[in-house]
Amino acid sequence: MALLIMPWWLAPHLISSTHFEQQVQQAQTENLQQRDTLMTLRLQLHGQLIEMAEHIGTLQAKSSQLDRLSEMLVQKSEIDQQEFDIATTTSQQSMEAAGGPFAAAPATNTESLTEMLVELDELIESYDDKQRQLELLAVLMQQQDAEDASWLSGRPIGEGWLSSGFGARIDPFTGKKASHWGVDFAGHAGSNVHTTAAGVVTWAGRRWGYGNLVEVSHGGGYTTRYGHNSEIHVAVGDVVTKGDVIAAMGSTGRSTGPHVHYEVLKNGKQVDPSPFIFR
Template structure:
C-alpha cells in the first residue's frame, strides 16, 4: 500500500510505502490498546466505582456490575424460596408421618414412649474431617428432591398399613367373639343331643348358657338388629346381622332392650335371660349362623379368664 503526502510548503510529494508487515503490526497495536482500555475500565469499575462522582462514568462503569450482581442475587433468592417451600412441604409430611405412627402404635398396643416419635433418634460417634467439598445448590436441590420422594413413599406405605390395621380391628369387632353372658360353661353344647322334651336324638344348632332370670345378655359383636320379637319356638329373641352373611341369635329372653334396625356395638346389653318359648328353665340359647348355616359358637367365642 502506497500513501502519498502532499504539502503546500513543499512542491515535491512524499510517498510512504506500507507493507503487510506494517499493517499487521498496526492492527496488533490497536487490538492491544482496546484490550488494555477494557481491562482498565473493568478494574476501575471494581475498585473505584464507589468513589466516582461523574454521573456518566458512574453509570457506564457501575451499572453493568450492579445488574450482574442483582441478577445473581435474584436467582439465589428464587432458589432459596423454592427450597424453603420444599422444606415446608417435607415438614408437613413428617407431621403426618408422626400422626400415622402414633395411630399405628395405638392400634398395635405398643407403648408410645418406647419409640419417642416427637424426638430425634440418638446419634453419636467420633468426628472425622474428610475435607468434603462444599455442597452446590444443584446437589442440595437434588438431595431435597430425593428426600421428598422417600417421604412420599413412606407416607403411602404407612397409610396402607393403617388401613390394614383398621380393617383388622373392624373385622374383629364385627365377629361374634364376646361371651353373650357372664358364665364359664355350657348347659348344652353344639351338635347332636337327646332332645329335653322328646328324648329323641336331635341336632342342637347352638349352645345353651344356664343363668338366672334377668342376667344381662350382651351382643357378641357389633351389627344391626334384624329381629327383636317373640318367636313360637325361641320365645323372646334377638337376631343381629354382623355383615358378611354372619348372624347371631339370642333366644328365650325375658326382656328385650333393642329394636329392629338399631345399630348395636360389641358388648352392648340387648336383652335379659329368661325361659320363654320352648324352654325347660332359665337359660340363653345362643347361635351363630353363616349364610343361614349354623356354626359352632365355641369356634368364635373367647371365654373370660
Template sequence: MKKSGQAAVFGRRKEPHTIIIARGDEIRHFTVRPWIAAFLGSAAAAVAIGYLLATSYLVLRDDLIGAATARQARMQQAYEDRISALRAQVDRITSRQLLDQQLMETKVSELLHRQSQLTQRHGRLEPILGRATAAPQLPATVPAPAAKPEIRAGLTAAENPFELAGMVPAAAAKPFSFWSTRNASRPDDTSADQADRLFIAINQSLRSIETEQLARITTLADSAYQTADAISDALESAGLPVDGDFGKDGVGGPLVAVGNPIGFETRVQELDEALDLLDRMKKEAQRLPIANPAPGRAISSTFGVRKDPLLGTPAHHSGMDFRAPVGAPARASAAGTVVKAGWNGGYGRMVEIEHSGGFTTRYAHLSKIGVKEGQAVSRGQEIGKVGSSGRSTGPHLHYEIRRDGEAIDPLRFLKAGKKVSSYL
C-alpha cells in the same frame, strides 16, 4: 635623642589613606576612611558571593528542578498505588459481600422451600395420622412429629439468615434456639461463618424432622399391617370366613435397592393402603357375630351332644347357654337386622338377627324382648332381657349361631372375638 624619637614613633597617629588623582594640572585627592574601605570590601564580597550563588543556581537549576519533579512523581505514584490497592480491596469486599448475599439468599430460599414442603407434608399427613392415631390398636409410643423450626425474631442480622437476605418468615415470632451452635463459634468468626453455622443447624433440624416423619409413617404402616394380619389370623385360626386374601399370595413390584431412599409420597401411599386394609379387616371382623352376647357371664352348657336337662337322654345342643339372672341384658353379637322377635316354641321368647355372609344369631328364653322385626341393631346393642321362658329349667341365655340355616359352634366365634376385641 633616642628616647624622644621612640616616643614620637609610639605616639604617632595613623593617617587615613589618601588617593591622589592627577590629570594634567588638576590634582584630586580622596581620603579613604577605614569604615568606607570596610563597607566597600563587604559590598564587593557580597556581590562576589551573590554572583557565585547565581551562577551555581543557573548551572544546577535543571538538576534541582528534575530532582523535585522526580520526587513529586514518586510521591504521586505511591499515592496512586495505594489508591489502587484500596480500590481493589474495596472491590474484593464488595464482591464477597455480593457473593455472600447471593449465597445467603439461595440458602434461605432452600430453607423456606423445605419448610414449605414440611408444611405441605403436615397437611397431607394430618387426615391420615388422624385415622391412624384414632385406632386403639396402634402403639401409643410412636414418636410425635417435632415442632417446626422457626427463626427467633430477636436475632441480629449476623444471627438471623432471613434478615440477612431481607426476608423473615411469617412464623418468625416463635422461639428457635441453636445456642450450642452459637456457643461453639469462635471469637474470630465472621458474620458469614456464624450464618453458615446457623444454616447447618437449621438443616440438621429440618432433616431430623423429615426423618421423624418418615419413621412415624413407617411405624404406623407396619403397625396397621400387623394389626390387620392379627385380625385375619385370629379369624382364620377360628375357622371363620374372611372375604378375600388381601394379596397375601400375590407378590411382585419394581426392584428398589436396599440403600435407595423411599420417597415421602411412597411412604404415605403405603400408610394409606395399610389403613385401608385395616379398615376392611375391621369391617370384615365386625360383620361376623364374634362379640359376647352376655359379657362377664359363665357358660353353663356348650355346643354339641349333651344330656338333655329334662329327659336325661343324649341330645344335640344347637347353641351354648350363659348362666345369668332374670333381667340381665342380652346383647347383639354383631350388627344386623331383626328377622324374628316373639314366641318360638321351645325357645320361648326369642330374637333372631340376620347378619351379612349368611349368618344368623338366636337369643332364646328371654323374659322380655326389646326390639321389633325389621329393626336394625348394632354390635353390643341390648335386644332383650334374660329369662327362663320356653323349654328351660332356670334363667339363662341360650345363644345360637347359624350359617345358611345350619347351627355351628359359637365358641370359636367367641374365642376369635376375644382375640380381636382390642383391635376393634
C-alpha cells in the same frame, strides 16, 4: 497577543477535561450504586438459599418421621408386611430416642439453586409416594377393623356360666334324649346380653320355642341367635357392633330359668358355637 489568544485556546480544553472528569465521577457513582444493588441482591439470594436449605432439611426430617410412623402403624396394627411394603427414603436408624434443637446440615448438596430444585423435586415425589402409602395403610386398617369386628368370638354374656352344651342331651321338659342346637348361658335375670360380632339385626321379637329372640347377620354366611330374653333393646335393621347390649337375660319361651340360648348358624345351619366362644 499571546496573552489574548491563550484563554480562548485553553477554554475548550479546560471545559472538556472538567466535563470528562464529571462523567467519570458520575460513572463511578453509578457503578458503586449498581455494585451495592448487586451486593444487596446477592445477600438476599444467599438468605433465600439458606432459608430454602433449612426448609429442605426440615421436610427431610419430617419425611423420616413419616417413614417411622408408617412402620409403627403397620407393626401396631399387625398388618401383613407383604400387604404393605414401606419404601423408606432414609436410613432405618430408630428415631424413638432422638431430639435436640433443629440445625440445618451444611449445604454440601445444595450449593447451587439447580441442585436445590432437584432435591425439592425428589422430596415432592417422596411425599407423593408416602401419601399413597398412608392412604393404602388407612384402607388396610379399616378392612382389618371391619374383619375384627365381624369376627365371631367370646360369650354373649358378661357374667354367668355355661349351663348346657351343643348336641344331644336330655330334654328338660320331656326327660327324653333330644338335640340341642345351641349352648345355654345361665345367669341373673335382667343382666345384659351382648353381640359376639358386628352385624345387622334380622329378627327382634318372639319366636316359638325361643321366646323373645334377637338374630344378627354377620356376613360371610354367619348368623347368631340370642333367645329367651326378658327384654329386647334393638329392632330389625339396626347395625350393631361387637359387644353391644342387645337384650336383657330372661326366661321367655321354652325355658326353665333365666339364661341365654346362643346359636351360631353357617349358611342357615346350626353349628357348634364352642370353637367361636373359646377363640
